[in-house]
Amino acid sequence: MLCIILSIIITAIVVYFCYKSMKPVSQASNATNYMDSDVKLSLETDKFIRTEKKRKKDD
Amino acid sequence: MAEQSVLAYTCPECGGSMLFNPKEGKLKCEYCDSLFTKEEVEKYFAEKEQKMANKDQNKEWGEDEGAMRGYNCSSCGAELMADENTAVMRCPYCGNQTIAPVQFAGTLKPDYVLPFAFEKKEAIAKYKEYYDKRFLLPKDFKVSSKIDEIQGVYVPFWLFSGTADASCKYDARDSKTQGNYEITDFYECNREGKIGFKHVPADASVRMADDLMDSIEPYKFDALEEFTTAYLPGFLAERFDVKEDDDKKRAEKRVEESVKDKMRNTVKHDQCNPMTEDIRISFNDTKYALLPVWLLTTNWNGKTWTFAMNGQTGKFIGDLPVSKSKLSLVAVGTFIISLIITSLIWSVS
Numbered sequence: 001m002l003c004i005i006l007s008i009i010i011t012a013i014v015v016y017f018c019y020k021s022m023k024p025v026s027q028a029s030n031a032t033n034y035m036d037s038d039v040k041l042s043l044e045t046d047k048f049i050r051t052e053k054k055r056k057k058d059d
Numbered sequence: 060m061a062e063q064s065v066l067a068y069t070c071p072e073c074g075g076s077m078l079f080n081p082k083e084g085k086l087k088c089e090y091c092d093s094l095f096t097k098e099e100v101e102k103y104f105a106e107k108e109q110k111m112a113n114k115d116q117n118k119e120w121g122e123d124e125g126a127m128r129g130y131n132c133s134s135c136g137a138e139l140m141a142d143e144n145t146a147v148m149r150c151p152y153c154g155n156q157t158i159a160p161v162q163f164a165g166t167l168k169p170d171y172v173l174p175f176a177f178e179k180k181e182a183i184a185k186y187k188e189y190y191d192k193r194f195l196l197p198k199d200f201k202v203s204s205k206i207d208e209i210q211g212v213y214v215p216f217w218l219f220s221g222t223a224d225a226s227c228k229y230d231a232r233d234s235k236t237q238g239n240y241e242i243t244d245f246y247e248c249n250r251e252g253k254i255g256f257k258h259v260p261a262d263a264s265v266r267m268a269d270d271l272m273d274s275i276e277p278y279k280f281d282a283l284e285e286f287t288t289a290y291l292p293g294f295l296a297e298r299f300d301v302k303e304d305d306d307k308k309r310a311e312k313r314v315e316e317s318v319k320d321k322m323r324n325t326v327k328h329d330q331c332n333p334m335t336e337d338i339r340i341s342f343n344d345t346k347y348a349l350l351p352v353w354l355l356t357t358n359w360n361g362k363t364w365t366f367a368m369n370g371q372t373g374k375f376i377g378d379l380p381v382s383k384s385k386l387s388l389v390a391v392g393t394f395i396i397s398l399i400i401t402s403l404i405w406s407v408s
Contacts, residue, residue: 028273043251
């Protein structure tokens, strides 16, 4: 049963990507190609807040 | 009906029509093969163009005709009709490419033009290459494609330049394992900065699908030339019909997303989650440019399919129809193979 469910999931993923490869047109979501390569930073602070220590779960 | 003056680049040598040749970067006579540089042509036709512009009455057909405009072909005198945005058209009687100078006059004059770098036969080859490797494409789609109707079009674009100021706060984390323990350090990262952007394009034509025009990007704008009609013969051209302010919102959204990405990349921790991202965009310059696009529209199964190729870089794109039978075959095949593999793994483990 698990094998069938897994196969259905794999098939759905493959079919989705095959279909998407035929529909490559999409609206641009960024303008990276037309921007300066680096940001000129005027403020850059990394404030340490706390440390958390957790015991790893046994396998 | 008032007719408007048009400009046709006819060969100074033989009177034949001339087209811009992307390979030579010059205007070439279709009949005697004479080549002329942009400067030579501009000089030769400056007087003629001025004369035409002076004659122009700039009148439309009238309310009832839906802003159609009438022109006379300067080569054979035939009466041509075009909508109010068409700037370059081909005379159906003599085949001469004619330009309506009024579409590029005054405030309608583009600042730049990016010349075509690919010829029609190269665009056709790219189209064939594009669909040839597609297994899922229906067989009869290839047959019905009217590939010879591929057309070079100068599409109007707004190019936005400016700067973006960003002020962001992130929740960042570094994780490491020490013996039986997982240790996570938490940080609050603040970033403020500025980044410039230049010539973010947004197509200014209602007829062109925004997503299709976005998909053939990027353009290399270092090859932009000052606008002259000498680049237009051989291609269609339109003037803008989307206002600068309407396109600005699209450009703004794109810039905002890129600035967010770039700001997040300045945080050098294992994980980075934005808490606040304040992006302020100021545009300080907008240019109007004509960019080269090879377009092919074809009808198949009652639907219109449009393909576009970046006339500068050769990037070809367009959604393709999917054969349902082939897609089903892929689904069944994948299911059987994955079922065999998962069953084998299951039985071994």
